[in-house]
Amino acid sequence: MNVHTSGSDCIELRRVYRYFGKTKAVHDISFSVARGHVFGYIGPNGAGKTTSMRILATLDLPSYGDAFVDGFSVINDPELVRRRLGFMPDSFGTYRDVNCEEYLDFFARAYGLIGRERTRRLRWVLEFTGTIGMKDKPIRGLSKGMKQRLCLGRALVHDPAVMILDEPAAGLDPRARIQLRKMIRELADRGKTILISSHILTELAEMCDAVGIIEQGQLLATGSVDEIQQQRNQTRELTVRILDRAADAAAQLVAAQQESDTGAAPSHLLGEPIVDGELLRFGFAGDVRDQSELVVWLVERGFAVAEVASHRKSLEDVFLQVTEGLVQ
Numbered sequence: 001m002n003v004h005t006s007g008s009d010c011i012e013l014r015r016v017y018r019y020f021g022k023t024k025a026v027h028d029i030s031f032s033v034a035r036g037h038v039f040g041y042i043g044p045n046g047a048g049k050t051t052s053m054r055i056l057a058t059l060d061l062p063s064y065g066d067a068f069v070d071g072f073s074v075i076n077d078p079e080l081v082r083r084r085l086g087f088m089p090d091s092f093g094t095y096r097d098v099n100c101e102e103y104l105d106f107f108a109r110a111y112g113l114i115g116r117e118r119t120r121r122l123r124w125v126l127e128f129t130g131t132i133g134m135k136d137k138p139i140r141g142l143s144k145g146m147k148q149r150l151c152l153g154r155a156l157v158h159d160p161a162v163m164i165l166d167e168p169a170a171g172l173d174p175r176a177r178i179q180l181r182k183m184i185r186e187l188a189d190r191g192k193t194i195l196i197s198s199h200i201l202t203e204l205a206e207m208c209d210a211v212g213i214i215e216q217g218q219l220l221a222t223g224s225v226d227e228i229q230q231q232r233n234q235t236r237e238l239t240v241r242i243l244d245r246a247a248d249a250a251a252q253l254v255a256a257q258q259e260s261d262t263g264a265a266p267s268h269l270l271g272e273p274i275v276d277g278e279l280l281r282f283g284f285a286g287d288v289r290d291q292s293e294l295v296v297w298l299v300e301r302g303f304a305v306a307e308v309a310s311h312r313k314s315l316e317d318v319f320l321q322v323t324e325g326l327v328q
């Protein structure tokens, strides 16, 4: 049955469950990714990322629910899904003795590419992934970074609309990560829809249009990084340096926080400040104007405010906060 549920979403999981005996690897997960977007799938080891990606790649079936690639169901139309999808698994496989070009050529043939079209496509993939200089090298002689590029090339060889990349940055050095990030962004700019997983959270923030945080088979939060930060209502952390009486300032802030009307400067503090010598650190839910009012509030009470630093909480912080209580 070829039911094409076309729309702007190119990847969709609809109430997907996958149990292995008593293990709930994936438990009622739903999300969708719009065409040309990059969706970051974030979670610790064993969270269920690979299982859901394997279902999308038609390498496994859901216990319940369904998933769609470019509108086609992984259950009813796996062949059509495979044509539209490039999957980069988290391990490379055992092709040690073939060279890079032979490796890509093998997959191009498997996808039915022939003649000039195959030659053109292979050249493009070798150039795009920066493996052209290595094309005659056997795979066993490649660095981890080069292997990852080749594996990305393999997932690209049939020009799929959708790409599923399972931890592509694992084990790469910082430079190779940056290059990978650039390639992924460029593929999205060319219209490909990309699902990418990682537990190196901060590296996904820059390249993803949206992220989903998964833990113990359940999706705990989805949205843009900003939306998730707002959902948690903890957008920034302030560090204030107060000369001489930092601990006293912290105590007064806590007292004022409990008494103050909503809208007063200390009411924007989230939790109690941590005192570290002259430094006070605390979460702050207000904007920059509230921040400057807080400084005035402190100065009016005789505290010598020497410095104020503000930083957004990283995706890593948000992740730890969102998963609080579930991480074992």
Ligand SMILES: Nc1ncnc2c1ncn2[C@@H]1O[C@H](COP(=O)(O)OP(=O)(O)OP(=O)(O)O)[C@@H](O)[C@H]1O
Binding pocket: 020, 023, 024, 025, 043, 044, 045, 046, 047, 048, 049, 050, 051, 052, 090, 199
């Ligand atoms: N074939 C299987 N048989 C039994 N249990 C499995 C199988 N595949 C996965 N699991 C279990 O399902 C859970 C989710 O595993 P999964 O590999 O999807 O997690 P992950 O988020 O990809 O983790 P990692 O980051 O370590 O790759 C784990 O508890 C895992 O042990």
